[in-house]
Amino acid sequence: MRWTEAEAPQQSQSGSAVTGRNGDPCFSCSVRHMTICSPLEGEELLKLAGAVSTLHLDAHRSVFDEGEPATHLFNVTQGSVKLYKLMPDGRRQVVGFLFDGDFLGLAGASGEAYAYSAEAITAVEICRMPRRKLEQLLESHPKVERRLLGIAAAELAAAQEQMLLLGRKTAKERLASFLIQLSQRSEHRGGAANPVALPMSRADIADYLGLTTETVSRTITQLKQSRVISLMPGGFVRLNDAAALRQIADGY
Amino acid sequence: MRWTEAEAPQQSQSGSAVTGRNGDPCFSCSVRHMTICSPLEGEELLKLAGAVSTLHLDAHRSVFDEGEPATHLFNVTQGSVKLYKLMPDGRRQVVGFLFDGDFLGLAGASGEAYAYSAEAITAVEICRMPRRKLEQLLESHPKVERRLLGIAAAELAAAQEQMLLLGRKTAKERLASFLIQLSQRSEHRGGAANPVALPMSRADIADYLGLTTETVSRTITQLKQSRVISLMPGGFVRLNDAAALRQIADGY
DNA sequence: CGGTTAATTGAGATAGATCAACATATGTGG
DNA sequence: CCACATATGTTGATCTATCTCAATTAACCG
Numbered sequence: 001m002r003w004t005e006a007e008a009p010q011q012s013q014s015g016s017a018v019t020g021r022n023g024d025p026c027f028s029c030s031v032r033h034m035t036i037c038s039p040l041e042g043e044e045l046l047k048l049a050g051a052v053s054t055l056h057l058d059a060h061r062s063v064f065d066e067g068e069p070a071t072h073l074f075n076v077t078q079g080s081v082k083l084y085k086l087m088p089d090g091r092r093q094v095v096g097f098l099f100d101g102d103f104l105g106l107a108g109a110s111g112e113a114y115a116y117s118a119e120a121i122t123a124v125e126i127c128r129m130p131r132r133k134l135e136q137l138l139e140s141h142p143k144v145e146r147r148l149l150g151i152a153a154a155e156l157a158a159a160q161e162q163m164l165l166l167g168r169k170t171a172k173e174r175l176a177s178f179l180i181q182l183s184q185r186s187e188h189r190g191g192a193a194n195p196v197a198l199p200m201s202r203a204d205i206a207d208y209l210g211l212t213t214e215t216v217s218r219t220i221t222q223l224k225q226s227r228v229i230s231l232m233p234g235g236f237v238r239l240n241d242a243a244a245l246r247q248i249a250d251g252y
Numbered sequence: 253m254r255w256t257e258a259e260a261p262q263q264s265q266s267g268s269a270v271t272g273r274n275g276d277p278c279f280s281c282s283v284r285h286m287t288i289c290s291p292l293e294g295e296e297l298l299k300l301a302g303a304v305s306t307l308h309l310d311a312h313r314s315v316f317d318e319g320e321p322a323t324h325l326f327n328v329t330q331g332s333v334k335l336y337k338l339m340p341d342g343r344r345q346v347v348g349f350l351f352d353g354d355f356l357g358l359a360g361a362s363g364e365a366y367a368y369s370a371e372a373i374t375a376v377e378i379c380r381m382p383r384r385k386l387e388q389l390l391e392s393h394p395k396v397e398r399r400l401l402g403i404a405a406a407e408l409a410a411a412q413e414q415m416l417l418l419g420r421k422t423a424k425e426r427l428a429s430f431l432i433q434l435s436q437r438s439e440h441r442g443g444a445a446n447p448v449a450l451p452m453s454r455a456d457i458a459d460y461l462g463l464t465t466e467t468v469s470r471t472i473t474q475l476k477q478s479r480v481i482s483l484m485p486g487g488f489v490r491l492n493d494a495a496a497l498r499q500i501a502d503g504y
Numbered sequence: 505c506g507g508t509t510a511a512t513t514g515a516g517a518t519a520g521a522t523c524a525a526c527a528t529a530t531g532t533g534g
Numbered sequence: 535c536c537a538c539a540t541a542t543g544t545t546g547a548t549c550t551a552t553c554t555c556a557a558t559t560a561a562c563c564g
């Protein structure tokens with residue numbers, strides 16, 4: 001179920017909460033330096049803070065569904081989110097995972113409806129802004145628009161890399177690529193490159209890599225047995241030989 | 253082989269030719285209304301015309317290769333182009349086809365190197381602009397930047413749709429999706445929706461859909477036998493029952 | 505600590521790949 | 535303009551990576 005802002009309880013039993021216009025969400029934002037907001041300062045930031053709301057969602061809660069009018073744009077400030085598309089018979093394709101600092105809603109920057117569904121993997125904190133507010137922001141702040149264009153270009157390149165993975169790589173190569181990708185993204189946002197967090201389920205990984213959960217599981221076992229990776233408690237993977245993993249990922 | 257502009261003959265035997273700064277390429281541009289240039293007029297267009305060159309390439313000629321410095325942006329004005337990524341052992345993934353009016357080089361809008369190779373499928377005419385010129389253009393023309401952002405968002409949505417295709421669809425569904433896509437794109441740029449041109453080889457289609465040429469051929473035969481499509485001379489496909497094809501594409 | 509869900513492992517089935525032959529264009533030099 | 539040469543496309547017969555179906559084990563949670 002989804003609720004409008006007016007109906008939303010500040011702290012609900014349903015695993016959702018909104019906080020709007022009542023703090024300084026932007027000044028204290030822990031991921032501001034990696035968001036589209038980074039070019040803004042002082043007064044501008046204050047103005048922005050008045051336009052955004054902060055969502056708190058439990059794991060498995062929907063952020064929005066494919067086909068809904070794309071009224072908002074988002075920024076994940078804490079936690080992990082998955083983006084996916086569904087076919088009528090239930091086949092699912094995860095088109096992306098989002099982590100701290102990641103922007104969400106580019107497709108909605110021009111289109112009218114969300115092209116995929118978004119769901120929390122872990123408990124998440126998400127910053128939400130009305131699309132029309134962003135449009136105003138773009139008018140007055142070319143830097144923000146440039147930043148958005150850069151994000152779009154990077155996402156496009158990542159999408160093309162994923163097409164190569166889905167179209168041409170073996171199961172082993174897909175898993176290796178996936179782990180390397182998670183490691184690099186963690187590093188990129190200032191986290192550890194090596195013990196990599198795997199907050200998503202095997203089913204989510206399978207739907208991201210175009211495989212089944214069984215094949216994901218078997219392939220992880222295979223990588224484990226060849227000592228390239230180790231599974232650690234708490235949903236972490238240690239990359240024992242990142243170079244070897246990269247070789248596998250690239251199909252050498 | 254590739255050549256620098258200085259070395260390039262105006263009309264060469266190698267299947268390549270450049271024309272720069274010597275006409276009114278922009279005013280007479282047949283696809284201007286669908287390009288990023290569409291917001292420009294009069295003097296602005298004249299200035300732009302001074303910055304672009306027009307390339308003429310025969311089929312199978314390279315426009316650029318993956319990894320090259322992304323010094324230019326392009327617009328296909330006539331003909332068809334394929335974009336592809338290669339793996340070390342030769343596995344290929346076609347990440348896109350371009351037709352009249354399509355923009356090329358978004359990835360290069362922020363990145364430093366082309367993320368894929370581009371090659372002419374048919375004889376093509378391509379408009380080329382230095383990346384720094386575009387950046388200047390963006391500075392002074394927010395409309396152009398907005399347009400680029402819209403293109404990026406649309407491409408991103410298309411890429412996600414392709415991930416669903418590659419990750420979850422059957423061969424038959426992939427072919428149906430592909431034909432519907434070509435039909436819609438043709439219609440979108442003012443062409444006929446129904447007899448659809450297939451300028452690319454079976455190998456290109458296979459590499460786009462994550463299949464082999466044999467499977468592409470067999471699946472086309474299958475669609476032909478079920479009367480949903482017909483192959484016409486000259487590399488055209490007639491969609492006899494577009495609705496049925498769409499049903500197949502969507503997995504109903 | 506039971507109960508439920510997620511992950512792993514096993515055995516067998518299959519869509520699509522591979523290997524191979526043939527057919528049909530496409531192009532070229534005589 | 536034709537006959538050959540080459541590249542592209544189609545069809546057939548097998549093979550195999552991954553899926554599907556099924557059972558077991560491990561993790562999580564109240």
